[in-house]
Amino acid sequence: MTDTQYDRAPGDASALPDVERGTSSGVLVYTIGLALAVVLTAMSFWVANTSLLWAGGIALGLTVLAIAQMGVHLVFFLHVTTGPDNTNNVMALAFGVLIVTLVVVGSLLIMADLNDNMMPTAEIMNPHMQH
Amino acid sequence: MNVAVAIDDEVPHEAAPSTSEAGPAPKRIVVGFGFWVFLLSDIVMFASLFAAYAVLAQATAGGPSGLQLFNQVSVAIETACLLASSYTCGLMSLAISVRRYATVYLGALITFVLGAAFLALEVREFAGMIAIGAGPQRSAFLSAFFTLVGCHGLHVTAGLAWLVVMMAQVAIKGFQAAVERRLLCFSLFWHALDIVWVWLFTVVYLMGVVS
Numbered sequence: 531m532t533d534t535q536y537d538r539a540p541g542d543a544s545a546l547p548d549v550e551r552g553t554s555s556g557v558l559v560y561t562i563g564l565a566l567a568v569v570l571t572a573m574s575f576w577v578a579n580t581s582l583l584w585a586g587g588i589a590l591g592l593t594v595l596a597i598a599q600m601g602v603h604l605v606f607f608l609h610v611t612t613g614p615d616n617t618n619n620v621m622a623l624a625f626g627v628l629i630v631t632l633v634v635v636g637s638l639l640i641m642a643d644l645n646d647n648m649m650p651t652a653e654i655m656n657p658h659m660q661h
Numbered sequence: 662m663n664v665a666v667a668i669d670d671e672v673p674h675e676a677a678p679s680t681s682e683a684g685p686a687p688k689r690i691v692v693g694f695g696f697w698v699f700l701l702s703d704i705v706m707f708a709s710l711f712a713a714y715a716v717l718a719q720a721t722a723g724g725p726s727g728l729q730l731f732n733q734v735s736v737a738i739e740t741a742c743l744l745a746s747s748y749t750c751g752l753m754s755l756a757i758s759v760r761r762y763a764t765v766y767l768g769a770l771i772t773f774v775l776g777a778a779f780l781a782l783e784v785r786e787f788a789g790m791i792a793i794g795a796g797p798q799r800s801a802f803l804s805a806f807f808t809l810v811g812c813h814g815l816h817v818t819a820g821l822a823w824l825v826v827m828m829a830q831v832a833i834k835g836f837q838a839a840v841e842r843r844l845l846c847f848s849l850f851w852h853a854l855d856i857v858w859v860w861l862f863t864v865v866y867l868m869g870v871v872s
Contacts, residue, residue, distance in 0.1 A: 536683075536686045536687065537686060537694070538690070539689050539692070539693030539694065539845060540696075540697040541693060541754070541845055541848055541849045541852070542689075542693070542845070556755040556758075557752065560748055560752060560755070561748075563748075563751075564744065564748045567744055571740055571744065571862075574862070574863060575733070577867075578868075578871055579733070579870075585871070588871050589868055589871065592867055592868060592871075593863070595863070596859050596860055596864075599859045600856050600859055600860075603747070603855060603856050603859070607751055607852045607855070608849065608852050608853075618694060622694070622697055622698055622701055623697075623701065625701070626701030626702075626704055626705060629705050629708070630704060630705060630708040633705065633708045633709055633712050634708055634711055634712045634715065636712075637709075637712035637713070637715070637716055638712065638715055638716065641716045
């Protein structure tokens with residue numbers, strides 16, 4: 531009865547035998563995560579400041595780098611995995627991502643559409659004059 | 662399980678019992694999952710603040726824009742502080758699982774100092790902006806900026822207070838199961854704040870400097 535397969539608490543590292551817990555392998559996971567996050571952060575700052583890239587694609591590039599870094603944090607710091615003991619954590623996370631996407635993308639679409647359909651007066655044509 | 666064997670003894674029963682037969686999950690899993698769901702709801706709240714900021718980012722009402730206000734060096738140092746504190750928080754959770762008091766205190770101390778340095782830089786940035794008349798009442802862009810970044814700063818402040826309380830509990834109560842569960846929740850909270858900051862420096866500071 532002792533080997534019942536419960537879910538894993540979010541944030542708990544998985545599948546390491548007791549002898550290994552908290553020793554070098556755990557430190558290695560966090561260190562890899564830190565290194566990847568530092569690289570991605572440095573790339574974000576570089577992308578925002580370089581003149582080598584096409585300016586129109588920079589926002590998209592920054593978004594992709596942020597999503598990648600979020601993935602690094604989830605995998606290496608929060609230990610979210612695809613294993614069966616993590617299904618509930620991943621499902622809750624997926625629901626959260628769905629709501630976040632709906633709120634952000636929906637707001638931007640609706641407000642851009644409203645701005646497009648506004649009566650074009652001189653004041654509204656200039657976005658810097660909105661209060 | 663013995664009842665199940667008596668009813669249906671053709672099926673081999675080497676397999677572990679299903680979770681529904683085994684009763685409620687251990688409290689660490691229930692607490693951790695509940696806090697995980699809370700964190701996701703907190704992130705949904707941040708998403709609405711992000712949406713408000715993204716909608717209002719160009720509405721400067723003739724006032725200063727992000728390009729004029731944001732100091733990228735300061736943002737880079739803040740990012741480094743928060744990322745490093747997330748790392749030391751992770752090392753602290755490893756030390757908790759093997760009951761090393763000294764390492765736990767050291768990890769907590771470094772995490773606290775880095776978090777406090779982050780907050781100090783942010784307060785200095787806010788004070789500098791308000792001093793030149795770019796406070797939250799100046800424009801819709803600045804209202805949204807102070808709400809979004811200030812809300813994250815308040816979360817970090819709450820996290821620092823929580824960390825101090827947890828270290829007092831470790832000192833007084835030791836590593837009881839309840840204290841360990843709270844420390845698990847704290848590390849989840851701290852890592853989640855770092856994820857929010859990734860989006861903050863990307864959407865607010867870097868995209869603000871680009872456009």
